[in-house]
Amino acid sequence: MKHEFIQRQSRIRFIKQRFTEALCQALQLQEVQAPLLTDPRDGVQDGLAGYEQAVKVAVKSLATDYEVVHSLAKWKRQLLARYQFAAGEGIVTQMRALRPDEERLSPIHSVQVDQWDWEQVILPSQRSRATLQQTAAAIYAALQVCAADYAEQFQLTTPTLPPQLTFIDSAALQQQYPQLPAKQRERMVARQYGAVLLMGIGAKLSDGQVHDLRAPDYDDWSTSDSSGTVGLNGDIILWNPVLDDAIELSSMGVRVDASALRAQLALSGQQHLATLPWHQQLLAGQLPSTIGGGIGQSRLCMWLMQQMHIGEVQSSVWSSAEHEAYPSLL
Numbered sequence: 001m002k003h004e005f006i007q008r009q010s011r012i013r014f015i016k017q018r019f020t021e022a023l024c025q026a027l028q029l030q031e032v033q034a035p036l037l038t039d040p041r042d043g044v045q046d047g048l049a050g051y052e053q054a055v056k057v058a059v060k061s062l063a064t065d066y067e068v069v070h071s072l073a074k075w076k077r078q079l080l081a082r083y084q085f086a087a088g089e090g091i092v093t094q095m096r097a098l099r100p101d102e103e104r105l106s107p108i109h110s111v112q113v114d115q116w117d118w119e120q121v122i123l124p125s126q127r128s129r130a131t132l133q134q135t136a137a138a139i140y141a142a143l144q145v146c147a148a149d150y151a152e153q154f155q156l157t158t159p160t161l162p163p164q165l166t167f168i169d170s171a172a173l174q175q176q177y178p179q180l181p182a183k184q185r186e187r188m189v190a191r192q193y194g195a196v197l198l199m200g201i202g203a204k205l206s207d208g209q210v211h212d213l214r215a216p217d218y219d220d221w222s223t224s225d226s227s228g229t230v231g232l233n234g235d236i237i238l239w240n241p242v243l244d245d246a247i248e249l250s251s252m253g254v255r256v257d258a259s260a261l262r263a264q265l266a267l268s269g270q271q272h273l274a275t276l277p278w279h280q281q282l283l284a285g286q287l288p289s290t291i292g293g294g295i296g297q298s299r300l301c302m303w304l305m306q307q308m309h310i311g312e313v314q315s316s317v318w319s320s321a322e323h324e325a326y327p328s329l330l
Helices: 002-027 073-082 129-154 170-176 182-193 258-267 271-275 277-283 297-305 320-325
Strands: 029-031 056-059 064-068 090-098 112-121 166-169 195-199 233-240 245-254 290-296
Touching: 002 029, 002 090, 002 112, 002 129, 002 297, 073 090, 073 112, 073 277, 073 290, 090 290, 112 297, 129 195, 129 233, 129 245, 129 290, 129 297, 166 170, 166 182, 170 182, 170 195, 182 195, 182 233, 182 245, 245 297, 258 271, 258 277, 271 277, 290 297
Parallel strands: 029 090, 166 195
Antiparallel strands: 056 064, 090 112, 112 290, 195 233, 233 245, 245 290
Protein backbone atom coordinates (compact mmCIF):
# COMPACT_ATOMS: atom_id res chain seq x y z
CA MET A 1 0.00 0.00 0.00
CA LYS A 2 2.78 2.42 0.94
CA HIS A 3 4.78 1.44 -2.15
CA GLU A 4 1.79 2.01 -4.45
CA PHE A 5 1.14 5.43 -2.88
CA ILE A 6 4.77 6.56 -3.26
CA GLN A 7 4.92 5.24 -6.81
CA ARG A 8 1.77 7.14 -7.74
CA GLN A 9 3.15 10.35 -6.24
CA SER A 10 6.38 9.89 -8.19
CA ARG A 11 4.46 9.59 -11.45
CA ILE A 12 2.34 12.65 -10.71
CA ARG A 13 5.47 14.67 -9.95
CA PHE A 14 7.15 13.53 -13.18
CA ILE A 15 4.15 14.46 -15.35
CA LYS A 16 3.79 17.92 -13.83
CA GLN A 17 7.49 18.70 -14.11
CA ARG A 18 7.89 17.33 -17.63
CA PHE A 19 4.81 19.00 -19.05
CA THR A 20 5.79 22.33 -17.50
CA GLU A 21 9.16 22.10 -19.27
CA ALA A 22 7.61 21.06 -22.59
CA LEU A 23 4.95 23.79 -22.46
CA CYS A 24 7.48 26.52 -21.62
CA GLN A 25 9.65 25.42 -24.54
CA ALA A 26 6.72 25.21 -26.98
CA LEU A 27 5.34 28.69 -26.24
CA GLN A 28 8.42 30.56 -24.94
CA LEU A 29 6.93 30.91 -21.46
CA GLN A 30 8.55 31.89 -18.17
CA GLU A 31 7.22 30.22 -15.03
CA VAL A 32 6.15 32.82 -12.45
CA GLN A 33 4.60 32.90 -9.00
CA ALA A 34 0.83 33.38 -8.80
CA PRO A 35 -1.57 34.83 -6.23
CA LEU A 36 -4.15 32.79 -4.34
CA LEU A 37 -6.25 35.80 -3.36
CA THR A 38 -7.60 38.69 -5.39
CA ASP A 39 -9.38 41.93 -4.55
CA PRO A 40 -12.91 41.70 -6.00
CA ARG A 41 -12.99 45.47 -6.48
CA ASP A 42 -10.24 45.57 -9.10
CA GLY A 43 -11.99 43.42 -11.74
CA VAL A 44 -9.24 40.80 -12.00
CA GLN A 45 -11.33 37.93 -10.60
CA ASP A 46 -12.54 35.45 -13.21
CA GLY A 47 -16.34 35.45 -13.34
CA LEU A 48 -16.47 32.02 -15.05
CA ALA A 49 -20.04 31.28 -16.16
CA GLY A 50 -21.44 34.03 -13.95
CA TYR A 51 -23.21 32.04 -11.22
CA GLU A 52 -20.23 30.66 -9.27
CA GLN A 53 -19.57 32.29 -5.89
CA ALA A 54 -15.94 32.85 -4.92
CA VAL A 55 -14.62 31.79 -1.52
CA LYS A 56 -14.29 34.93 0.58
CA VAL A 57 -11.41 35.47 2.99
CA ALA A 58 -11.50 38.24 5.60
CA VAL A 59 -7.93 39.48 6.09
CA LYS A 60 -7.99 40.90 9.61
CA SER A 61 -4.81 42.97 9.44
CA LEU A 62 -5.99 44.75 6.28
CA ALA A 63 -9.65 44.97 7.33
CA THR A 64 -10.59 43.85 3.82
CA ASP A 65 -12.35 40.89 2.26
CA TYR A 66 -10.54 39.11 -0.55
CA GLU A 67 -11.56 36.21 -2.80
CA VAL A 68 -9.80 32.96 -3.64
CA VAL A 69 -9.10 33.12 -7.37
CA HIS A 70 -11.26 31.19 -9.83
CA SER A 71 -8.50 31.43 -12.42
CA LEU A 72 -5.84 33.96 -13.40
CA ALA A 73 -7.18 34.86 -16.84
CA LYS A 74 -7.03 38.62 -16.36
CA TRP A 75 -4.23 38.79 -13.78
CA LYS A 76 -1.77 37.29 -16.29
CA ARG A 77 -2.52 39.90 -18.93
CA GLN A 78 -2.03 42.67 -16.40
CA LEU A 79 1.32 41.22 -15.37
CA LEU A 80 2.50 40.99 -18.99
CA ALA A 81 1.69 44.69 -19.41
CA ARG A 82 3.40 45.66 -16.16
CA TYR A 83 6.69 44.02 -17.12
CA GLN A 84 6.46 44.87 -20.83
CA PHE A 85 6.67 41.39 -22.29
CA ALA A 86 7.10 41.41 -26.07
CA ALA A 87 5.06 39.59 -28.72
CA GLY A 88 5.89 35.87 -28.65
CA GLU A 89 6.81 35.93 -24.97
CA GLY A 90 4.64 34.76 -22.12
CA ILE A 91 4.21 33.31 -18.65
CA VAL A 92 2.83 30.20 -16.97
CA THR A 93 1.81 29.69 -13.35
CA GLN A 94 0.98 26.70 -11.16
CA MET A 95 -2.53 27.90 -10.34
CA ARG A 96 -4.60 26.63 -7.41
CA ALA A 97 -8.23 27.61 -6.92
CA LEU A 98 -11.43 26.59 -5.15
CA ARG A 99 -14.76 26.28 -6.91
CA PRO A 100 -17.27 25.09 -4.31
CA ASP A 101 -20.24 25.94 -6.56
CA GLU A 102 -19.58 23.02 -8.91
CA GLU A 103 -23.06 21.63 -9.63
CA ARG A 104 -21.83 18.15 -8.87
CA LEU A 105 -18.60 16.38 -8.03
CA SER A 106 -17.62 13.53 -10.32
CA PRO A 107 -14.62 11.52 -11.50
CA ILE A 108 -13.48 14.61 -13.45
CA HIS A 109 -14.92 17.46 -11.33
CA SER A 110 -13.39 18.47 -8.00
CA VAL A 111 -13.80 21.40 -5.61
CA GLN A 112 -10.07 22.02 -5.98
CA VAL A 113 -8.74 23.27 -9.31
CA ASP A 114 -5.10 22.91 -10.28
CA GLN A 115 -3.93 24.00 -13.69
CA TRP A 116 -1.17 25.47 -15.76
CA ASP A 117 -2.48 29.01 -16.25
CA TRP A 118 -0.55 30.46 -19.21
CA GLU A 119 -0.62 33.64 -21.28
CA GLN A 120 1.37 34.80 -24.32
CA VAL A 121 1.62 38.25 -25.92
CA ILE A 122 0.62 38.45 -29.57
CA LEU A 123 0.39 41.26 -32.10
CA PRO A 124 -3.04 42.82 -32.70
CA SER A 125 -2.82 41.49 -36.26
CA GLN A 126 -2.54 37.95 -34.86
CA ARG A 127 -5.98 37.99 -33.29
CA SER A 128 -7.33 35.19 -35.49
CA ARG A 129 -8.33 31.56 -35.58
CA ALA A 130 -5.05 30.78 -37.29
CA THR A 131 -3.22 31.92 -34.15
CA LEU A 132 -5.62 29.93 -31.97
CA GLN A 133 -5.01 26.77 -33.99
CA GLN A 134 -1.23 27.21 -34.15
CA THR A 135 -1.04 27.73 -30.40
CA ALA A 136 -3.29 24.76 -29.65
CA ALA A 137 -1.13 22.60 -31.93
CA ALA A 138 1.98 23.68 -29.98
CA ILE A 139 0.30 22.73 -26.69
CA TYR A 140 -0.69 19.39 -28.18
CA ALA A 141 2.91 18.80 -29.27
CA ALA A 142 4.03 19.46 -25.67
CA LEU A 143 1.46 16.91 -24.52
CA GLN A 144 2.86 14.35 -26.97
CA VAL A 145 6.39 14.94 -25.66
CA CYS A 146 5.24 14.55 -22.07
CA ALA A 147 3.29 11.36 -22.85
CA ALA A 148 6.23 9.78 -24.67
CA ASP A 149 8.70 10.65 -21.91
CA TYR A 150 6.32 9.40 -19.22
CA ALA A 151 5.89 6.07 -21.02
CA GLU A 152 9.66 5.69 -21.38
CA GLN A 153 10.44 6.74 -17.80
CA PHE A 154 8.06 4.24 -16.20
CA GLN A 155 7.90 1.62 -18.94
CA LEU A 156 4.15 2.01 -19.27
CA THR A 157 1.61 2.11 -22.06
CA THR A 158 -0.27 5.41 -22.28
CA PRO A 159 -3.55 6.20 -24.05
CA THR A 160 -3.13 6.60 -27.78
CA LEU A 161 -2.73 10.13 -29.11
CA PRO A 162 -3.43 10.77 -32.79
CA PRO A 163 -0.55 12.36 -34.74
CA GLN A 164 -2.37 15.70 -34.99
CA LEU A 165 -5.05 17.71 -33.25
CA THR A 166 -8.32 17.97 -35.19
CA PHE A 167 -9.98 21.41 -35.45
CA ILE A 168 -13.77 21.67 -35.47
CA ASP A 169 -16.19 24.54 -34.94
CA SER A 170 -18.95 24.23 -32.32
CA ALA A 171 -21.54 25.47 -34.85
CA ALA A 172 -20.53 22.78 -37.33
CA LEU A 173 -20.66 20.15 -34.60
CA GLN A 174 -24.15 21.28 -33.61
CA GLN A 175 -25.26 20.97 -37.21
CA GLN A 176 -23.78 17.48 -37.36
CA TYR A 177 -25.54 16.28 -34.18
CA PRO A 178 -28.55 18.60 -33.74
CA GLN A 179 -30.41 16.08 -31.61
CA LEU A 180 -27.65 15.76 -29.00
CA PRO A 181 -26.84 18.07 -26.06
CA ALA A 182 -23.47 19.78 -26.05
CA LYS A 183 -21.58 17.33 -23.85
CA GLN A 184 -22.81 14.39 -25.88
CA ARG A 185 -21.61 16.13 -29.04
CA GLU A 186 -18.19 16.47 -27.41
CA ARG A 187 -18.22 12.77 -26.62
CA MET A 188 -19.02 11.86 -30.22
CA VAL A 189 -16.31 14.02 -31.77
CA ALA A 190 -13.66 13.04 -29.19
CA ARG A 191 -14.35 9.35 -29.76
CA GLN A 192 -14.11 9.85 -33.52
CA TYR A 193 -10.85 11.82 -33.63
CA GLY A 194 -9.13 11.15 -30.27
CA ALA A 195 -8.04 14.76 -29.77
CA VAL A 196 -9.87 17.88 -30.93
CA LEU A 197 -9.85 21.64 -30.53
CA LEU A 198 -13.53 22.56 -30.36
CA MET A 199 -13.70 26.23 -31.36
CA GLY A 200 -16.19 29.06 -30.97
CA ILE A 201 -17.56 28.50 -27.47
CA GLY A 202 -19.77 31.15 -25.88
CA ALA A 203 -21.79 32.66 -28.74
CA LYS A 204 -25.31 31.49 -29.54
CA LEU A 205 -25.61 28.67 -32.08
CA SER A 206 -28.33 28.23 -34.70
CA ASP A 207 -30.65 26.62 -32.13
CA GLY A 208 -30.39 29.69 -29.89
CA GLN A 209 -28.26 27.88 -27.31
CA VAL A 210 -24.58 28.30 -26.45
CA HIS A 211 -22.30 25.27 -26.50
CA ASP A 212 -21.05 26.33 -23.07
CA LEU A 213 -21.06 29.56 -21.08
CA ARG A 214 -18.01 31.81 -21.13
CA ALA A 215 -17.25 35.00 -19.21
CA PRO A 216 -17.49 38.16 -21.35
CA ASP A 217 -14.16 39.70 -20.38
CA TYR A 218 -11.34 37.35 -21.29
CA ASP A 219 -11.88 34.94 -24.24
CA ASP A 220 -13.12 36.51 -27.47
CA TRP A 221 -16.16 34.41 -28.39
CA SER A 222 -17.98 37.03 -30.48
CA THR A 223 -15.55 38.14 -33.21
CA SER A 224 -16.05 36.69 -36.69
CA ASP A 225 -13.00 35.25 -38.41
CA SER A 226 -12.25 35.97 -42.08
CA SER A 227 -14.06 32.72 -42.92
CA GLY A 228 -17.22 33.95 -41.20
CA THR A 229 -17.02 31.58 -38.24
CA VAL A 230 -17.61 33.17 -34.84
CA GLY A 231 -15.31 32.99 -31.85
CA LEU A 232 -11.54 32.98 -31.36
CA ASN A 233 -11.50 30.51 -28.48
CA GLY A 234 -11.75 26.78 -27.94
CA ASP A 235 -11.37 23.72 -25.72
CA ILE A 236 -8.84 20.92 -26.19
CA ILE A 237 -10.76 17.70 -25.65
CA LEU A 238 -9.29 14.19 -25.48
CA TRP A 239 -10.90 10.79 -25.66
CA ASN A 240 -10.56 8.97 -22.34
CA PRO A 241 -10.76 5.20 -22.95
CA VAL A 242 -10.79 4.43 -19.23
CA LEU A 243 -13.96 6.47 -18.66
CA ASP A 244 -15.28 5.78 -22.18
CA ASP A 245 -15.94 9.50 -22.45
CA ALA A 246 -14.51 12.83 -23.53
CA ILE A 247 -12.39 14.82 -21.10
CA GLU A 248 -11.76 18.55 -21.46
CA LEU A 249 -8.07 19.14 -20.88
CA SER A 250 -7.83 22.84 -21.64
CA SER A 251 -9.88 25.97 -22.23
CA MET A 252 -8.07 28.67 -24.18
CA GLY A 253 -8.54 31.59 -26.50
CA VAL A 254 -7.46 34.84 -28.07
CA ARG A 255 -8.37 37.47 -25.50
CA VAL A 256 -10.84 40.29 -25.99
CA ASP A 257 -9.76 43.66 -27.32
CA ALA A 258 -11.68 46.83 -26.46
CA SER A 259 -14.25 46.28 -29.21
CA ALA A 260 -14.92 42.65 -28.29
CA LEU A 261 -15.12 43.52 -24.60
CA ARG A 262 -17.82 46.14 -25.21
CA ALA A 263 -19.75 43.75 -27.46
CA GLN A 264 -19.60 40.82 -25.04
CA LEU A 265 -20.50 42.91 -22.00
CA ALA A 266 -23.57 44.08 -23.91
CA LEU A 267 -24.49 40.58 -25.12
CA SER A 268 -24.25 39.20 -21.59
CA GLY A 269 -25.96 42.17 -19.94
CA GLN A 270 -22.91 42.94 -17.80
CA GLN A 271 -22.05 46.45 -18.97
CA HIS A 272 -21.48 47.48 -15.35
CA LEU A 273 -18.18 45.58 -15.37
CA ALA A 274 -16.73 48.20 -17.72
CA THR A 275 -16.27 50.57 -14.78
CA LEU A 276 -13.86 48.25 -12.94
CA PRO A 277 -10.15 49.17 -12.96
CA TRP A 278 -8.97 46.17 -15.03
CA HIS A 279 -11.62 46.77 -17.67
CA GLN A 280 -10.78 50.48 -17.77
CA GLN A 281 -7.15 49.55 -18.45
CA LEU A 282 -8.17 47.41 -21.39
CA LEU A 283 -10.55 49.99 -22.82
CA ALA A 284 -7.79 52.60 -22.56
CA GLY A 285 -5.40 50.43 -24.60
CA GLN A 286 -3.06 49.77 -21.69
CA LEU A 287 -3.05 45.95 -21.93
CA PRO A 288 -1.36 43.94 -24.70
CA SER A 289 -3.10 41.60 -27.12
CA THR A 290 -2.73 38.09 -25.76
CA ILE A 291 -3.77 34.49 -26.09
CA GLY A 292 -4.03 32.28 -23.04
CA GLY A 293 -5.80 29.61 -21.12
CA GLY A 294 -5.68 26.92 -18.49
CA ILE A 295 -4.58 23.28 -18.73
CA GLY A 296 -5.82 20.91 -16.06
CA GLN A 297 -2.95 19.36 -14.13
CA SER A 298 -4.88 16.62 -12.35
CA ARG A 299 -6.90 15.88 -15.48
CA LEU A 300 -3.70 15.40 -17.46
CA CYS A 301 -2.29 13.16 -14.73
CA MET A 302 -5.41 11.00 -14.46
CA TRP A 303 -5.58 10.68 -18.25
CA LEU A 304 -1.93 9.70 -18.68
CA MET A 305 -1.93 7.41 -15.64
CA GLN A 306 -5.26 5.90 -16.74
CA GLN A 307 -6.97 6.48 -13.41
CA MET A 308 -10.71 6.16 -12.99
CA HIS A 309 -11.11 9.22 -10.76
CA ILE A 310 -9.43 12.62 -10.43
CA GLY A 311 -9.24 12.02 -6.67
CA GLU A 312 -6.67 9.30 -7.34
CA VAL A 313 -4.18 11.98 -8.40
CA GLN A 314 -5.45 14.95 -6.37
CA SER A 315 -6.16 15.29 -2.67
CA SER A 316 -9.55 16.97 -2.29
CA VAL A 317 -12.91 16.47 -0.54
CA TRP A 318 -15.43 13.79 -1.48
CA SER A 319 -18.55 12.20 -0.07
CA SER A 320 -18.38 8.95 1.90
CA ALA A 321 -20.14 7.24 -1.00
CA GLU A 322 -17.39 8.42 -3.37
CA HIS A 323 -14.71 7.04 -1.04
CA GLU A 324 -16.49 3.70 -0.91
CA ALA A 325 -16.81 3.56 -4.69
CA TYR A 326 -13.16 4.55 -5.23
CA PRO A 327 -11.02 3.20 -2.34
CA SER A 328 -7.79 4.65 -3.77
CA LEU A 329 -8.82 8.31 -3.47
CA LEU A 330 -6.03 10.36 -1.94
